[in-house]
Amino acid sequence: MKKTRISIIGCGNIGLSILQGIIKSVIIEESDLIVTRRNTDELDHLKNTGIRITSDNAEAVRAGNLIIIAVKPYNFKNVLSGIRNHLQPRKHILISLTAGINIAQIRKFVPVSIPVFRVMPNISASVGGSISCICYDHASKRECEKVSSLFTLLGTSMFIGEELMDSATILGACGIAYTF
């Protein structure tokens, strides 16, 4: 079985929470984690952990197979344009955490030969307490299991229809959700 290598593109608040949760789970080795942001100085605290840090998104895509996009909506188009030619069928699964960008919009950059997932987690992922809602397009049962098992490491995960994703975003980010 192919080794899982995870690339987090846009390692800010949610990207870092996911990373911390993955590290805590000890299922994935640090050497199989690649993170990016433009200002990599902000990730200096990850130096000497074995995690690969780069500002080169294409390099992160080439090195990984689960590609998690964790940038803000206004950076999404630019990031996808920069990595689209590096995505390979049967190698890559694309997972977008970006709120408000739907699968139809993602498909403008990513062909149907690449499975696409949208996931709405929250920062409790860092302590294994996220409730992550997932929807997908053109993915096999095995690919769905792969993505759901990753987010189950970070808390609870559940598949929902894409039409419920906006509601899940609001519910997951509200104060009551954090209290619970």
Ligand SMILES: NC(=O)c1ccc[n+]([C@@H]2O[C@H](COP(=O)([O-])OP(=O)(O)OC[C@H]3O[C@@H](n4cnc5c(N)ncnc54)[C@H](OP(=O)(O)O)[C@@H]3O)[C@@H](O)[C@H]2O)c1
């Ligand atoms: N925060 C949450 O709890 C949460 C939960 C679920 C979903 N989300 C969604 O996740 C997305 C990110 O939210 P956030 O709160 O984590 O925002 P954030 O803290 O601003 O993180 C976004 C990161 O993207 C990086 N970035 C921007 N352009 C880039 C590029 N071209 N290449 C590589 N990295 C780039 C930024 O760093 P540089 O400026 O250094 O590049 C920044 O660290 C949003 O769409 C949000 O809706 C957030």
